[in-house]
Amino acid sequence: MSNLKNYKQKMERQEILDGLLEVLRTVRTIDPARLEGVTEETDFLTDLSTPSTELINIAAKVEHKFDIEFEDDDIDRMGSKVKDIIDLIIMVKERGENQ
Amino acid sequence: MQVAGRKVAIVGMGGAFPACSGLDEFNHKLFTNQSLVREWDLAVQYSKQIRSTVSGYITEEEMGLEAVWAPITEKYPETYIDKLGRIPDGNLSTADMGSVWAMLGAQESVKMAGWTEKETQSEQTGVVVGSGGAGNQILRVAWHYFFQMGKKARIAGAHTVDRSMSYREAANISCLLKTKGVCESITSACATGLGNIGHAYRLIKFGLQDRAIAGGVEGTALETFIGFDGMMILSKGFSPAESSRPFDINRNGFVCSFGAGIVALEEYEMAKARGANIIGVIDEYFNNSDGDGDMFYPSFAGQQRLWKGLMPDKGLRPDVVKMHGTSTPVGDSVELLSVVDALGEEGFHLSAPKSQFGHMLGGAGSVELITALLMLQNQKVLPCLNSDTLNPEVEGFQKSPDWTGPDKPLAAYRHLVPQQAFEKEINRVACLNYGFGGTNSAMMVSRDI
Numbered sequence A: 001m002s003n004l005k006n007y008k009q010k011m012e013r014q015e016i017l018d019g020l021l022e023v024l025r026t027v028r029t030i031d032p033a034r035l036e037g038v039t040e041e042t043d044f045l046t047d048l049s050t051p052s053t054e055l056i057n058i059a060a061k062v063e064h065k066f067d068i069e070f071e072d073d074d075i076d077r078m079g080s081k082v083k084d085i086i087d088l089i090i091m092v093k094e095r096g097e098n099q
Numbered sequence B: 001m002q003v004a005g006r007k008v009a010i011v012g013m014g015g016a017f018p019a020c021s022g023l024d025e026f027n028h029k030l031f032t033n034q035s036l037v038r039e040w041d042l043a044v045q046y047s048k049q050i051r052s053t054v055s056g057y058i059t060e061e062e063m064g065l066e067a068v069w070a071p072i073t074e075k076y077p078e079t080y081i082d083k084l085g086r087i088p089d090g091n092l093s094t095a096d097m098g099s100v101w102a103m104l105g106a107q108e109s110v111k112m113a114g115w116t117e118k119e120t121q122s123e124q125t126g127v128v129v130g131s132g133g134a135g136n137q138i139l140r141v142a143w144h145y146f147f148q149m150g151k152k153a154r155i156a157g158a159h160t161v162d163r164s165m166s167y168r169e170a171a172n173i174s175c176l177l178k179t180k181g182v183c184e185s186i187t188s189a190c191a192t193g194l195g196n197i198g199h200a201y202r203l204i205k206f207g208l209q210d211r212a213i214a215g216g217v218e219g220t221a222l223e224t225f226i227g228f229d230g231m232m233i234l235s236k237g238f239s240p241a242e243s244s245r246p247f248d249i250n251r252n253g254f255v256c257s258f259g260a261g262i263v264a265l266e267e268y269e270m271a272k273a274r275g276a277n278i279i280g281v282i283d284e285y286f287n288n289s290d291g292d293g294d295m296f297y298p299s300f301a302g303q304q305r306l307w308k309g310l311m312p313d314k315g316l317r318p319d320v321v322k323m324h325g326t327s328t329p330v331g332d333s334v335e336l337l338s339v340v341d342a343l344g345e346e347g348f349h350l351s352a353p354k355s356q357f358g359h360m361l362g363g364a365g366s367v368e369l370i371t372a373l374l375m376l377q378n379q380k381v382l383p384c385l386n387s388d389t390l391n392p393e394v395e396g397f398q399k400s401p402d403w404t405g406p407d408k409p410l411a412a413y414r415h416l417v418p419q420q421a422f423e424k425e426i427n428r429v430a431c432l433n434y435g436f437g438g439t440n441s442a443m444m445v446s447r448d449i
Helices: A002-025 A054-066 A072-077 A082-098 B023-031 B041-045 B097-113 B136-148 B168-177 B189-205 B222-230 B268-273 B300-310 B329-343 B361-378 B410-416
Strands: B008-016 B065-069 B077-082 B125-131 B211-218 B259-267 B280-289 B320-322 B349-351 B428-435 B439-446
Touching: A002 A054, A002 A082, A054 A072, A054 A082, A072 A082, B008 B023, B008 B097, B008 B189, B008 B268, B008 B361, B023 B361, B041 B222, B077 B097, B097 B125, B097 B168, B097 B211, B097 B259, B125 B168, B125 B189, B125 B361, B136 B222, B168 B211, B189 B211, B189 B259, B189 B280, B189 B361, B189 B428, B189 B439, B211 B361, B259 B268, B259 B361, B280 B300, B280 B361, B300 B329, B300 B428, B300 B439, B320 B361, B329 B410, B329 B428, B349 B361, B361 B428, B361 B439
Parallel strands: B125 B211, B320 B349, B320 B428
Antiparallel strands: B008 B259, B008 B280, B065 B077, B211 B259, B280 B439, B428 B439
């Protein structure tokens, strides 16, 4: 069972990453070439050279894409790595399901 | 104050012009007596709510741009793609439509001026560019989603402020060109375009800067248009090309248009020393206020004082007066009579470029200064298109016992008001623009001879 759970979690993270990449491809200030080989460890600010103001736009687009709504505190606390935003999406989705 | 002997040259120009791919086409269309006013499909979509549907508007495509529509909000340009690769995406992300035009006009002006990168990026190079309205297209969406839809403030995106703030055009130009001098905006309603150039002229004339990018902008926005439509002061009942008709007896309002005019200014001796092509020399700039407490009604006395300030030395007589000439009933007649009062009944001609492209609001004064420079270059006077019939009767206000101006009707000055472009030796052009609040501005610009 735990293997299946791990597999499901891994797939879910991969799907979210794919969705996130779709969002990032619409952000004109991110060089598309830098999106090749993005992993969960990729840092928006240092690796993708994303202007910090753009993270707010990315967050809004992610909410729209995944049909979720972040609390302002969630965004304030969010780190700048891809895995941070994936963690946040999963957390907010679960929070929504529990409600 | 003014530094003796210091003069200001205009060494570059560019911008955004309705129904034109660039300055060359604008030049050609103007001097072949064409109108750039069209039926505006976007206004027609709201024809039940709107009174006027003609405009000298400019589309994204005409400027080589493509809007990126936001996925979250409908019909909202999140940013623009420059299909011709002139402006980096980072700069586009902080710009509304008008700011994009301002950056393109600034690039063209600097290129025409022939400034080196070092000169452009100097502490001695300033940017003085503004617009008449706020970033209305951007603000509408931000406010709608917050107030009507109850969404979080951040849903409108992180660029609401930089894309709508009052001096957004100047800020975007400075960030693009990396200038290190003064960067600010002058805002004076429909006198904005000339006011910014006038302020930049003073910065150079007073020895504070050696070079400046200056001008005015009004980006295409129905949000801006409807404010004037609601005042019921826009032209109605004519075909698009005949809608803007300064001085004509049947004029009934102005055509609300959009555009950008940017010029490069340089201290005259510096420009001369490096062999720059001097398009024109600014002889004088003067501005004042009516002081009669009226927000809208033009003031003959205010315009008389304007002319006095513009021509302290009576040697500076213009060959052409580039009129504000909006096609509104009272404004045009007061203006024409104040010019006659200042200059007499002959020896000059009137030109009303708004007859060809409408009223570009914050962009009007600077785009019309560019038309004055084109008149100097081409040695041709631009027409007052559609000025078919001038009033043979005196105006109502001329019958008032308080009236101190000319007592002849407008028709007595037909010989000053050309209906077609024509050749003439032009050494000096006076440019006039006025704005709500009773603000008046005037600039005299000469050929470098």
